[in-house]
Amino acid sequence: MADIRLEGVGHSYDGGRTWAVKPTTWTWRGSRAYALLGPSGCGKTTLLNIISGLITPTEGRVFFDDRDVTGVPTAGRNIAQVFQFPVLYEEMSVYDNLAFPLRNRKVPKQEVDRRVREVSRLLGLDQVLGRRSRRLDAGRQQIVSLGRGLVRSQVAAVLLDEPLTVVDPALKWTLRSKLKEIHRDTGHTLVYVTHDQTEALTFADEVVVLNEGAIVQAGEPSELFLSPSHEFVGHFIGSPGMNMLPAEIAGDVVRVGREEVGTVREPLPPGPVRIGVRPEFVRITPAGASPGVTARVTGIDRMGAYDLVHATASEHRLIAKTEAGCSYRPDAVEFLHFPADRTFLFRDQVRCGSLAPLNGRGQA
Ligand SMILES: Nc1ncnc2c1ncn2[C@@H]1O[C@H](COP(=O)(O)OP(=O)(O)OP(=O)(O)O)[C@@H](O)[C@H]1O
Numbered sequence: 001m002a003d004i005r006l007e008g009v010g011h012s013y014d015g016g017r018t019w020a021v022k023p024t025t026w027t028w029r030g031s032r033a034y035a036l037l038g039p040s041g042c043g044k045t046t047l048l049n050i051i052s053g054l055i056t057p058t059e060g061r062v063f064f065d066d067r068d069v070t071g072v073p074t075a076g077r078n079i080a081q082v083f084q085f086p087v088l089y090e091e092m093s094v095y096d097n098l099a100f101p102l103r104n105r106k107v108p109k110q111e112v113d114r115r116v117r118e119v120s121r122l123l124g125l126d127q128v129l130g131r132r133s134r135r136l137d138a139g140r141q142q143i144v145s146l147g148r149g150l151v152r153s154q155v156a157a158v159l160l161d162e163p164l165t166v167v168d169p170a171l172k173w174t175l176r177s178k179l180k181e182i183h184r185d186t187g188h189t190l191v192y193v194t195h196d197q198t199e200a201l202t203f204a205d206e207v208v209v210l211n212e213g214a215i216v217q218a219g220e221p222s223e224l225f226l227s228p229s230h231e232f233v234g235h236f237i238g239s240p241g242m243n244m245l246p247a248e249i250a251g252d253v254v255r256v257g258r259e260e261v262g263t264v265r266e267p268l269p270p271g272p273v274r275i276g277v278r279p280e281f282v283r284i285t286p287a288g289a290s291p292g293v294t295a296r297v298t299g300i301d302r303m304g305a306y307d308l309v310h311a312t313a314s315e316h317r318l319i320a321k322t323e324a325g326c327s328y329r330p331d332a333v334e335f336l337h338f339p340a341d342r343t344f345l346f347r348d349q350v351r352c353g354s355l356a357p358l359n360g361r362g363q364a
Pocket residue numbers: 013020038039040041042043044045046047195
């Protein structure tokens with residue numbers, strides 16, 4: 001399983017006026033399962049097609065280990081690719097479709113049979129192996145496509161572009177965990193494109209977040225949630241996303257409107273910043289433990305398993321996620337505490353520091 005290294009790789013579809021993927025240096029390490037996560041149009045498919053060789057990048061070089069494959073077409077890269085919609089030989093049986101990538105590479109018959117049966121068992125296809133592919137519904141056909149992508153054990157990487165889009169939602173959970181199981185078994189390098197954070201977070205060892213053609217952060221799911229280094233990651237991951245509260249630094253004090261809400265943990269130049277804190281970590285406290293802000297409750301959403309308390313501080317909106325059945329009332333004025341180790345400062349969208357308690361007013 002190869003390391004896939006992108007060195008200064010960028011792609012423009014319009015002769016360099018705009019960049020679908022901005023020049024990027026990044027390594028996909030062998031045998032890891034990656035999710036490439038980002039909103040529609042951020043460049044995920046372009047990046048995937050650069051790895052597979054369907055697109056030659058406008059700039060930069062692509063390496064599989066030490067081999068420069070920048071000009072090598074897909075067929076010479078030993079890649080398996082699964083697309084959003086089924087790509088199958090409809091007149092062939094499910095068995096023959098799964099066997100095709102192996103037979104094509106002259107894998108011995110016994111080994112073909114072993115791999116086809118193993119993958120079909122894991123994906124729940126063993127009852128339909130003899131059936132013609134066109135007789136299956138679209139969701140099942142896509143599972144066969146997935147199987148074709150995973151059946152070869154010796155590939156440089158398996159690339160999956162939103163492979164579960166046409167699959168029934170109830171089946172998605174099962175398939176994601178099967179995919180994880182197959183990954184553990186084969187040790188493929190997997191790159192799984194999705195715009196769905198749940199899909200990315202449940203499946204991947206490492207999530208690479210792409211926005212406007214640039215990788216803004218990569219890390220384990222918990223790291224992206226607990227310690228976002230870019231505002232976009234704060235918004236895009238989490239439901240609801242991170243609160244972003246416009247604030248101002250003067251000296252070492254951080255203010256929201258006129259209220260002093262905390263201090264800077266490390267010295268920062270004066271001027272505007274945004275305070276980022278996830279709804280899960282905001283605590284509504286009577287004691288006014290710093291850092292935090294005074295806010296007026298504007299509404300409560302009862303979500304069943306939890307409540308979302310909406311509030312405004314100096315006309316900026318923020319949300320606290322609380323236990324279900326909370327007793328806060330609209331128009332009440334409350335103190336919202338921001339735990340210092342979960343609250344960050346952002347400037348020009350990039351994390352630049354963290355918030356500390358006002359002297360002598362921290363929570364024990
Ligand atoms: N063949 C093309 N010609 C011109 N522009 C393109 C082409 N393919 C993609 N683009 C543009 O490049 C940018 C990135 O597109 P890309 O399909 O890589 O994004 P994506 O994140 O995969 O989106 P989606 O999730 O909607 O598939 C978009 O602005 C898109 O309009």
